[in-house]
Amino acid sequence: MGGARILVVEDEEALTMLLRYNLDAEGYEVETVARGDEADTRLKEHVPDLVVLDWMLPGLSGIELCRRLRARDETRQLPIIMLTARGEESERVRGLATGADDYIVKPFSVPELLARVRGLLRRARPERMATRLAFGDLEIDREKHRVTRAGRALELGPTEYRLLEYLMEHPGRVFTREQLLDGVWGRDIYIDERTVDVHIGRLRKVVNIGRGQDPIRTVRGAGYAFDERFGRDDGA
Ligand code: CA
Numbered sequence: 758m759g760g761a762r763i764l765v766v767e768d769e770e771a772l773t774m775l776l777r778y779n780l781d782a783e784g785y786e787v788e789t790v791a792r793g794d795e796a797d798t799r800l801k802e803h804v805p806d807l808v809v810l811d812w813m814l815p816g817l818s819g820i821e822l823c824r825r826l827r828a829r830d831e832t833r834q835l836p837i838i839m840l841t842a843r844g845e846e847s848e849r850v851r852g853l854a855t856g857a858d859d860y861i862v863k864p865f866s867v868p869e870l871l872a873r874v875r876g877l878l879r880r881a882r883p884e885r886m887a888t889r890l891a892f893g894d895l896e897i898d899r900e901k902h903r904v905t906r907a908g909r910a911l912e913l914g915p916t917e918y919r920l921l922e923y924l925m926e927h928p929g930r931v932f933t934r935e936q937l938l939d940g941v942w943g944r945d946i947y948i949d950e951r952t953v954d955v956h957i958g959r960l961r962k963v964v965n966i967g968r969g970q971d972p973i974r975t976v977r978g979a980g981y982a983f984d985e986r987f988g989r990d991d992g993a
Contacts, residue, residue: 761878762805765789766796766822767840768814772863776809779867780874782939793817797825800832807836807878809870810857820855827856836877838870867943868919890925893988895964895972897922906964916941917960924973929985931976957981 763780767773768791780787788805790796794816800808808826812819819839826832839857858880859873879888879899890897894907897918904911904918913921919941924932932940934950942948957973965971972987 760784760786761807762786762788763807763809763874764796764799764805765809766793766814766819767791767809767811769811775867776870779871779939779943783871783874785874791815793819793822797822800826800835801829804831804835807838807874807881809838809840809874811840812842823855823857834881836881838873838877840865868941871943890922892925892928892972892983893970895925895988897925904964911963911966913960913963916956917963920956920960921964924981924983928983928987931974931979931982933980937981953981 763785765773765776765780765787767776767789770791773789773791777787777789788799790799791814793814796808796810796814797817810819810823814822823837823839826835826837837857837859839860840863841860842863858877861870861873888898888900890899896905897903898905899922902918904913904921920937923937923940934953937953938948938950942952957975961971961973964973970987972984974982974984976982
């Protein structure tokens, strides 16, 4: 999923910065535009992989922009996530009717938005993201949100699941606790770095039950990594 280009159309500066920061941290190429009419012009020049589109915008409303995008061949299939304010239920329905693929109600949590982005990109470009991640006898089925080891289903909490998925997406890469907080929890919330240790501990407990080889490597003074040799040298 990394490398996908995302255009954020939003006029609230703080929210734009927050989205840019977090999408960037996920490895997306992010562009931001604050006006609907500018976004319209931009999208005629260059079609990204996904658009995060605010409903209320100066210049041209998100709903009108969405309508225009759906009317053009080049952007007919462009994945669009609409941002709406709380209490705009009827507008939400109109947003979908106009052709947005998904919508999210403000205020939303960043991990929630990131999950929607991932989901939409996966549906739009299934080849961009493997549905199955496997190393040795450990496997994640992302469509079913299922983790198995040696064919046996593991019961992971949502945070442990996302943590394992994140580490497995980058085998061998050492992440600091701060980077894991950013990547797994999102950057808009303050969580103590020791929380990462707690969740790594829980993850290990489930993943390693009755087994010798630990797929997660603790790098002293640095952080954690998914052991890229996992499953290759059995019993190491
Ligand atoms: Ca707005």
